[in-house]
Amino acid sequence: MVATGTLLTFVVAAIASLFMAWAIGAGSSGSTPFAAAVGANAISVMRAGFVVGLLGFAGAVLQGANVTEAVGTELIGGVSLTATAAIVGLLTAAILVAIGVFTGYPIATAFTVTGAVVGVGLALGGDPAWAKYRQIGLLWVLTPFVGGGVAYGTARLLRSPSIPERYAIAPLGGLVGALVATIDFALLGPPGEGGSIASTLGTAVPGGTPVVAFACALLVTAVLFRGLVTDPETTQRRFLLTLGGLVAFSAGGSQVGLAIGPLVPLLDDLAIPLPAVLAGGGFGLLLGSWTGAPRMIKALAQDYSSLGPRRSIAALIPSFAIAQAAVAFGIPVSFNEIVVSAIIGSGYAAGGSGVSRRKMLYTVLAWVGSLVLALGVAFAAFSVIDAL
Template sequence: MVATGTLLTFVVAALASLFMAWAIGAGSSGSTPFAAAVGANAISVMRAGFVVGLLGFAGAVLQGANVTQAVGTELIGGVSLTATAAIVGLLTAAILVAIGVFTGYPIATAFTVTGAVVGVGLALGGDPAWAKYRQITTLWVLTPFVGGGIAYGTARLLRSPSVPERYVIAPLGGLVGALVATIEFALLGPSGGAGSIAGTLGTGVPGGTPAVALACALLVTAVLFRGLVTDPEATQRRFLLTLGGLVAFSAGGSQVGLAIGPLVPLLDDLAIPLPAVLAGGGFGLLLGSWTGAPRMIKALAQDYSSLGPRRSIAALIPSFAIAQAAVAFGIPVSFNEIVVSAIIGSGYAAGGSGVSRRKMLYTVLAWIGSLVLALVVAFAAFTLIDAL
């Protein structure tokens, strides 16, 4: 029998989590996936916000478990987060992210949530999880260089007059198809666990999973190549929108963990299944995308770089790959950092035209400041509440 006070406290924590999910949906997960497509005039701002909300919800339900578990149990050692700690951490991070949404600057959600959870965890007397911090820091530091570098190289290749676009875009699409076939989704594995499309279809097939992944890559390559020959403009636009959708799906799988991860230590006592909480977090992301994302989509699409279809494709491919790597390893990652870095990389392939260096500097400072500020505020707030 669950005590009424415990249940009431969990409800308050869940409401804080829902607010966090809304703020994330209105900010990073709701704005960044389709910013490049909007910048390339492939989709309108309002339609992008609507579609990204639905795809983010799907990603949260089908891929959200890894990052959720990491945020809830792996950022601090020796203690489990209490309901009060979860409330303080979530509200601290959500307020900072909401400030970013309404001021037009993309605060890195992963930075704020990670800082806030570590802050309340340390205030509880927990130990720093140094191994996890090294893993997280490595991805955060490498993301701008890897994502931006790949986007830069891809954009340069697409702009080369000596290489027809179809010989570049079609193989890139094949790589994306192979990646989609091999990433894991909930319910596709044995006994309803996680599994990949290639793994499921490869059972009993000669060559197994690699053969199915290769077949998917070749099929996507062939379809794209044919389309780029017969109707290049429409095919390029459809590929761009598909990439935006994949990034939006990946954003849901990663960012939902930032919203509901702090609730994980509370679930066992209340016998609440994780999939139900993932669905609730996904619903919060959806609401945020529908109500607040258009403002940030406009900021990213118009203020950061003047994107065409080629540069948009170059930005979204590494964004999708990095996002899926973070989901697979259970690492909280900022989609603002991923996509903005890729947008900058693709922008510099055209000589840096349209890239606002001044705004980039302010954005990086906001990312670093949000991490430090979230940690300090969350630590101080929980310490004060605990003393009272």
């Protein structure tokens, strides 16, 4: 039987987690996926906030386990987070993210949550998880260069007058189709594991998973090519919105772990299943997307770069790929960093048209500062509370 005090403390931690989920939904996961599409006038700001909330919820439920478990158990060694530590860490990170939402500057949620969890973990007497930090740091450092570089190259390809759009966009769509076919979903795997569309269908197809993934790529390529011949404007817009939806789904799978990960060490004692907590975190993301995301969508869509449909497509493709890599390896990653880097990269493909260098500088400083500040504040706050 669970003690009343333990249950009450968990409820308080869950409320802090819900607040964190709301802040993330209003900030990175709610604003970044459709920012490029809004910038290209493919969808309105309010409609984007509504759709991204639903897709983020689905991603949280179907893909959220990996990052959630990593945030809850792999950022600190030697100790498990207590309910009090989870509350302090979540509130510290949520307040910093909320400040970013209301000031219009995208604070990197992965930086704040990672810093806060490490801060309270060290205050508990835990050991730094250096191997995991190296893995996380490598992805964080590479993201702007890989995402921005791929977006830049893709945008240059799509802008090339010597290559018709149907010969450039259709194969890119095929690559996206192959990636969708090979990513894992909770509903397609055995209990506690995920499975992909390609691996599920591959059991009944000669050649298995690779053949199914290749077939998906060919199918998407053919459909896009035909559409770009018959109605290029509509097809391009639909492809752009599809990419935004995939990024929104991926955001839910990644960002929900930042909100509910600190609760993982508390679940066994209370016999609460992880899928139920994932659904709760996804609901928080949805609320944040519906109530707070439009402000940040506008900031990203208009303040960073004036994007057309082709540069928006170029920004979203690497964003989707990097997000899914982070989900697969259980690495907390900031969607602000992913999408802003890609938006800037695609913007520079047009000679830096519309790219605000001043905004870029302030954003990078906000990212670095949020990591250091979250770690320091969480460590100090928990140390004071623990002493009392």
